[in-house]
Amino acid sequence: MNRIAQSVLTVFVLLMFGFLSPGYGQAVSRGTAGTKVGLAAKPSLPLSLPLKEGSVRFAIMGDTGTGSKQQQQLADLMRQYRDAFPFEFVLMMGDNLYGSETPADYKKKFQDVYQRLLDDKVKFYATLGNHDQPNERFYEYFNMNGKEYYRFSEGNAAFYSLNSNYMDKKQLQWLESELAKDTADWKIAFFHHPPYSSGGKHGSDKQLREVVEPMFLKYGVNVVLAGHEHFYERLKPQKGIYYFISGAGGKLREGDVNERSPLTDKFYDTDMSFMLVEIVKGDMHFQVISRTGETVDSGVLANQKKKP
């Protein structure tokens, strides 16, 4: 019994000091952006996604454009995950570049960080955040085709990138005309400002919600993705629509989520993170991975049309 107790105690002590932490290259504190952190995790790559043939696979990240070491660590982890889960494209939730936007900044804050994914021909589809200059829409690697708002489709999903900085009548008219004729099984809107949020710094963008939500409801938008808040949050379905915030791709606002918010289903605000998504017919599988390789949320959402 003594020996068993000793063994248990030894294991416990070793775990406490991180030597047995699964998937860690070095035992370090989880840290937050700006603090001393060691290497990004060499994950054992736990995957919560089904990897079905013919599925639509993509990653989501937001508020990335810092050029920081932590942003790079997250990007490296995304690249590692791509070996296990070959996603074809990445949705960017805006604030793609912070601060100045000289050619050197594009290189430092985006291209160098994601070069390995770019080399793998992964496409990045961006939306404009409140820190973004409008001419980012011409940047070759953001695939915005010179437009502030645009639509593209992959498999049975249609994606709408909107400019939530400037939701004027023209954009609303465009959106309505596109949604009205869209027969895709999944309609996914992504833009910077979240209509629903449990964040303390920003919170729900009620002004925006007032003009976009009626249209989303009328035309059957299934999922809304946003950034702006520097954390991850999965909100409870709002009037049947699924909402996510993925805004911790380059910045973190630790502890910003109001834990008592009635809106939240799951959140993670102690480290940076990104999402992986796989759409298999009427199911949307998702997995949220932190900068240190931990799966902080995962699940599957049924297409609202499929539900009884």
Added chain:
Amino acid sequence: MKPKLSLHAAFVAAVVIICFATTMLSTTKAQEKVVKQITAAEEPVVSPADKETIKRYQDRVKEYVSLRSSLKAKAPKLAKDSTPEQIQAAETALVTLLRTSRAGAKPGDIFSPDIARYIRTTLKREFKPEEKKEIRKVVLENETNIPVTLKVNYPYPDPKEFVEMPATLLLKLPTLPKEVKYRYVKRTLLLVDADNNMIVDYMIDALP
């Protein structure tokens, strides 16, 4: 026997067709465009005098856009897959051309007193107190005590993060062509170039 069956079948078919057609008609009527509903609810009531004020304002904006178009033809073109160097070159070239051509431009050239008065009055009138609070929360979210210098023909203050334009407020303002946008810096409403954030004009005290 057969004719009776045929008559009966025809009668049933006719009833079905009529019911279907009625349903389709009422559904089509109900499918009123959402944007129409939103904008109808949001657009302000405008008097004939205000209509004239707005038209003169929009004409001045069109003059700027016309000048801009002619100058843009002389600047490098941006393709949809441009490099950062090309983006920077195009932005710099256009701003330089505009600044030279508009050397005498000053605040109030486009936001003349009559349109400024209309905008202030409309924004004050059209929003309930709680809506005004929400708008101010969006616009003033990142306000600091650091003074911001605004200059016509110069870019929107670079290190300052761009403020979102509250969607419902946008619907109250006179519409603009796509080459220009409204922006707020604190309580000042700006007219900026959509491509490079150069300040075309501004008016103070424009927050409801």
